[in-house]
Amino acid sequence: MKRIKIGNKLEASAVSMGCMRIPGMERGAVANLLKVAIDGGIDFFDHADIYGGGTAETVFATAVKDLGISRDKMLIQTKCGIRNGLFDFSKEHIITSLDNSLQRLEMDYVDVFLLHRPDTLMEPEEVAEAFAALHKAGKAKYFGVSNHNPGQILLLNKYLSGNKIIVNQLQFSPAHTGMIDVGLNVNMTNPPSVNHDGSILEFCRLEDITIQAWSPFLYGFFEGVFLGSDKYPELNKAIEEIAAEKNITPEAVVIAWILRHPAKIQAIPGTTNVDRLKGICEGCSIELSRAEWYKIYCAAGNVLP
Secondary structure: OOEEEEOOOEEEEOEEEEOOOOOOOOHHHHHHHHHHHHHOOOOEEEOOOOHHHHHHHHHHHHHHHHHOOOHHHOEEEEEEOEEOOEEOOOHHHHHHHHHHHHHHHOOOOEEEEEEEOOOOOOOHHHHHHHHHHHHHOOOEEEEEEEOOOHHHHHHHHOOOOOOOEEEEEEEOEOOEOHHHHHHHOOOOOOHHHOOOOOOHHHHHHHOOOEEEEEOOOEEOOOOEEOOOOOOOHHHHHHHHHHHHHHOOOHHHHHHHHHHHOOOOOEEEOOOOOHHHHHHHHHHOOOOOOHHHHHHHHHHOOOOOO
């Protein structure tokens, strides 16, 4: 398993196991999935308080106990801020949310705590107070955000003192490449040149903020999986050709494609299929060539200027 430094501070596996879909799985299946992840070299696990209404954290804690895994063998990340019908970055909600997550996880601390989706009513001073209190209490070591643009991160960092943002979790896959497209279509007037995210890729690299690629097999906003989809025939053909040449799974090719980028992106697949997860872990040892990377990028329907 490849290793990266999250925010140039926290060493972790280049692939994290996303835990959004584990609620509803049988107890033994969750434990088996977790064992496969750890055996494959994954030590970073991504949660959020809204995953299964909190049950993702609960069933994860049960699996950890069933397997007898020591807390110091895992890096745990969770998120807060999404509530029913609103976003909430108030000091009270941030602190209460993490306390509730820690109770469900049956842990004393998380390694990284993220703000989930921007809250336009955010008071950065209030967030800073919450982060400082959680860090001082030893409940969160590092902090990050999800789906934030550069201006929002800069606004937070202005007040965060020693608890600067080290993670930005963003949707990214061969079928969702907006942060790549805009950087390739500079000085153009075509649709891919539209800068929707404030050059977030380059910003995060400049600020030592690790991008975590969520849902790396999806297209659109939870519209479906592009692997095997008749909406992406050329992309699937390119991925399958490379998979056959390297004797790895298509899922492994996709992960290798994400990890090939020099931004040192961490991939967060959310599969609950143990065979797919094994393939993903095996793919972490594969290095795609520049030609192979661009072959996949172009096969997704992107046109180089």
